[in-house]
Amino acid sequence: MESKRVVITGIGTINPIGNNIEEYFHNLENGVSGADTITAFDATKFPSRIACEVKNFDPAAVFDRKELRKYDRYSQFALVAATEAVEDAAIDLEKIDLERVGVVWASGVGGMQTFYDEVMGWAGGNGTPRFSPFFVPKMISDLAAGHISLKYGFMGPNYSVTSACASSNHAMLDAFNLIRWGKADMIVTGGSEAPIIVPAVGGFSSMRALSTRNDDPKHASRPFDKDRDGFVIAEGAGALIFEEYEHAVARGAKIYCEVAGCGMSADAYHMTAPHPEGKGAKLSMRLALEDAGISTSEVDYLNTHGTSTPLGDLAELSAVQDLFGEDAYKMNISSTKSMTGHLLGATAAVEALACVFAITKGIVPPTINVEEVDPAIDPKLNLTIGTAQKREVKVAMSNTFGFGGHNSTVILRKL
Amino acid sequence: MSNIQERVVKTIVNKLGVKESEVVPEASFTGHLGADSLDSVELMMDFENEFGVEIPQEVAESMQTVGDVLNYLEEHKDELK
Numbered sequence: 001m002e003s004k005r006v007v008i009t010g011i012g013t014i015n016p017i018g019n020n021i022e023e024y025f026h027n028l029e030n031g032v033s034g035a036d037t038i039t040a041f042d043a044t045k046f047p048s049r050i051a052c053e054v055k056n057f058d059p060a061a062v063f064d065r066k067e068l069r070k071y072d073r074y075s076q077f078a079l080v081a082a083t084e085a086v087e088d089a090a091i092d093l094e095k096i097d098l099e100r101v102g103v104v105w106a107s108g109v110g111g112m113q114t115f116y117d118e119v120m121g122w123a124g125g126n127g128t129p130r131f132s133p134f135f136v137p138k139m140i141s142d143l144a145a146g147h148i149s150l151k152y153g154f155m156g157p158n159y160s161v162t163s164a165c166a167s168s169n170h171a172m173l174d175a176f177n178l179i180r181w182g183k184a185d186m187i188v189t190g191g192s193e194a195p196i197i198v199p200a201v202g203g204f205s206s207m208r209a210l211s212t213r214n215d216d217p218k219h220a221s222r223p224f225d226k227d228r229d230g231f232v233i234a235e236g237a238g239a240l241i242f243e244e245y246e247h248a249v250a251r252g253a254k255i256y257c258e259v260a261g262c263g264m265s266a267d268a269y270h271m272t273a274p275h276p277e278g279k280g281a282k283l284s285m286r287l288a289l290e291d292a293g294i295s296t297s298e299v300d301y302l303n304t305h306g307t308s309t310p311l312g313d314l315a316e317l318s319a320v321q322d323l324f325g326e327d328a329y330k331m332n333i334s335s336t337k338s339m340t341g342h343l344l345g346a347t348a349a350v351e352a353l354a355c356v357f358a359i360t361k362g363i364v365p366p367t368i369n370v371e372e373v374d375p376a377i378d379p380k381l382n383l384t385i386g387t388a389q390k391r392e393v394k395v396a397m398s399n400t401f402g403f404g405g406h407n408s409t410v411i412l413r414k415l
Numbered sequence: 416m417s418n419i420q421e422r423v424v425k426t427i428v429n430k431l432g433v434k435e436s437e438v439v440p441e442a443s444f445t446g447h448l449g450a451d452s453l454d455s456v457e458l459m460m461d462f463e464n465e466f467g468v469e470i471p472q473e474v475a476e477s478m479q480t481v482g483d484v485l486n487y488l489e490e491h492k493d494e495l496k
Contacts, residue, residue, distance in 0.1 A: 065432040066454070133456040 003180045007415065008356060009253040010089025010241030012081040012190075015350050016052035016234050016340050020084055024350075025357050027339065028365040029388050034340055035217040035232050040196045048210035050217035051196045052234035052341025070134055071147065072111030073194035077237035077346070078144035079151065082188050085239035086152060089253060091186070093152060096251070102156030102184045103145045104175045106167035106191030108345030108402075110141025110160075113197045148188055156184045162345070164402030165305075167191050168238065169348035172410055173262040175242045185247045190349035192237030201233060207272065209309065221342075222369035223306035223313050223335035224383050231307040234341030238349030240356075257359045260395070260413035261292025267405030274312050274401065278319025281305075281399065284407035285323055292411045294395055296327040299411075301358050301391070303351045303398040306335025306367070307342050314376055316399065321378060332364040332391055334384035339368055348400040348408065355396035355412045364389045419466075419488050419495070423481065426461050430454065440482030448481075462488070467496030 011021050016034025018024025027034075034052035043049040059068060059076050071079065082103075091101075118135045137143055142160035149158050157178055161171040168191025175189035195201070204210050211230040213220035221232040248255055265287065267280035274281070289296065302320065306313055313335075321328045336354045343350055354365050370385045377383075394414045401407050424438045433448050444450040444458065459475040462468075462484060468491060470478075478484055488495065 065429070069430075069457070130460065132460070133453040137453070 004182060005245035006176050006179045006242050006259040007245050007248050008240050008256045008259065008412070009243045009248050010085040011256065011353055011356060012084025012088060012239040013237060013350060013353055014054055014057065014077050014080045015236030015238065015343065016054055019054070019057060021088070021353070024353065025361070028336060028354055028357055029361070029363055031366045031368045031387060032339060033218040033221070033368060034234065035220055037214070037217055038196060038201070041198055043201065046201055047205045048201060048212050048230070049214045050211065050220055050232055051201070052221070052232055053196055054236050070138060072114045072138050073235070074107050074111055074192045075144045075147050077194060077235065078105060078192040079147055081190060081192065081237035081239035082148045083151070085188065085190070085241050089241040089243070092251070097185065098153050099155045100185040101154040102175070102178060102187040103148045103154055103158045104161060104171045104178070104187055104189045105145035105148065106161045106171035106345050106349070107141040107144060108162065108164050108167050108193055109195070109200070110143070111139035112200055113194065114139040116197065116199050144192055154188065156187070163406040163408070164404055165342065165344050165347055166400045166402035166406040166408045167345035167348070169398070169400040169408035169410055170264065170406070172240065172242070172259070172348065172352060173264060173408060176259045176262055179242055179244050186241060186243045188239060189242055190237060190239040191346040193344045193346040194235050195233055195344055196235050204233060211308065219369045221308050221338050223304070223308040223338050223367055224373055224377055225370045226372045226374040228308045228310060228313065228374070230309055231337065232341040234343045236343050236350065237346050238353050240349065240352060255415055256356050258413045258415050260294065260411040261288050261290070262411065263288030263291060263409040265407045267407065269405055272403045274315040276311070276315055277322070278315040280405060280407045281316055281401060282319035282323045284409045285319065285397065285399065288397065288409035288411050292413065294411060294413070296324045297330065299327070299331050299395050299397050300393040301355065301364050301396040302331055302333045303355055303396065304333060304335045305399045305401045307337055308335070312401070314374070316401070317377055317381065329380045329382070332382050332384050332389060334365055334367040336365050338366070348398065348410070351398050351400065352410060352412065355398050358393040358396050359412060359414050362390060362392050364391050364393065419492070420485060422465055423462070423484055423488065426465050427458065427481065430458055430461055438481055440485060441480060443480045468494055
């Protein structure tokens with residue numbers, strides 16, 4: 001069976017540095033931080049009191065009362081981003097075969113706040129179960145995919161993908177594979193997460209995964225800096241329309257770039273810590289290059305997982321240098337989490353959008369907040385520190401890794 | 416409009432986002448007011464919270480219209496808060 005080509009024909013987002021694509025791209029280019037003190041709940045007693053929250057988002061202005069009762073915040077973000085992407089792709093719902101349009105959507109945990117609210121309600125009661133009939137369908141992590149299909153009548157493959165912080169890369173990989181294997185013409189893919197809530201911030205705090213630079217939130221997410229002390233938790237969504245190339249051409253769609261290849265692997269090393277030399281990360285990147293038929297010298301930009309944790313950043317760069325050799329010095333490397341924070345299951349989608357930005361605008365988004373590069377990092381690497389750099393980006397690679405040792409890599413290419 | 420009726424109408428309007436004028440005794444929850452099966456269950460829980468009563472499940476399941484709810488609450492007037 002001949003494999004089909006896959007292109008990106010629509011994009012959308014709502015994230016801590018942009019409530020739509022235009023705003024996101026503007027702030028990516030200008031190195032804007034989305035971090036601040038947590039406003040979602042009273043975090044006074046928490047070790048980490050900072051986050052990258054979505055700003056100026058009033059769900060009641062977007063959804064009606066009935067919808068609000070059904071959508072956890074993670075589904076609200078999904079619908080906002082997916083709607084922008086579907087509109088951007090200018091899909092004529094009357095003309096396309098809706099049975100050939102799917103949704104593969106990721107979330108790390110889904111509606112954790114819904115679960116928390118309902119269980120707290122139970123705990124505060126007299127033992128009589130008073131769970132809302134919307135408890136289960138509002139909470140489960142596949143429902144965002146369901147809601148997107150409901151809104152547009154997309155009857156193709158529909159499910160969610162979960163691999164912690166690698167989730168939306170895996171969703172995109174599945175969408176890519178389904179289209180190139182001929183199982184669908186178009187897929188709405190990406191991911192959403194809404195983790196700025198008591199149990200998630202509490203849980204990640206206990207793991208000592210979060211930055212505690214509480215007095216200076218804007219500089220807390222500082223990947224590759226010698227004083228980095230953990231990631232800054234973030235919320236939002238990224239959406240992309242993947243489409244079979246001939247299908248896109250036939251309907252005269254605007255094409256951003258091609259999805260060239262993907263790789264995935266496991267560390268098989270530890271529940272949460274990365275393999276110190278990034279063995280699994282290297283395998284994932286190598287497989288993605290092989291899949292795309294691209295050599296290490298052709299990669300112009302690498303959007304790293306780069307969460308700003310002491311171990312993770314070093315392991316990833318070690319894997320990069322091991323695989324790329326001298327070519328590692330020729331490409332631009334950056335971590336856009338320095339601006340957006342870490343959107344967990346949605347992070348890969350938002351970072352794939354940063355790669356789309358780099359390819360379409362010819363600008364590499366920066367790694368902000370690096371005051372002094374960690375001396376353990378090879379100074380010859382171009383980490384795109386401080387400000388965006390102009391460069392023609394023909395090939396961009398994006399890594400994301402998740403607790404459980406999941407590694408995933410997506411390669412996008414200029415058409 | 417009786418006090419009970421007022422509170423019932425308000426609860427339904429809040430939950431389903433329908434117009435007050437649509438909430439008449441003959442109106443059925445799933446037919447006229449656009450509720451699905453999950454909405455209906457949650458509505459019954461809202462009436463229980465609003466009036467401080469426990470509506471037995473088999474009764475709740477048999478109530479189809481606004482009038483059914485009004486009748487039930489009128490019959491149990493003395494137990495309501």
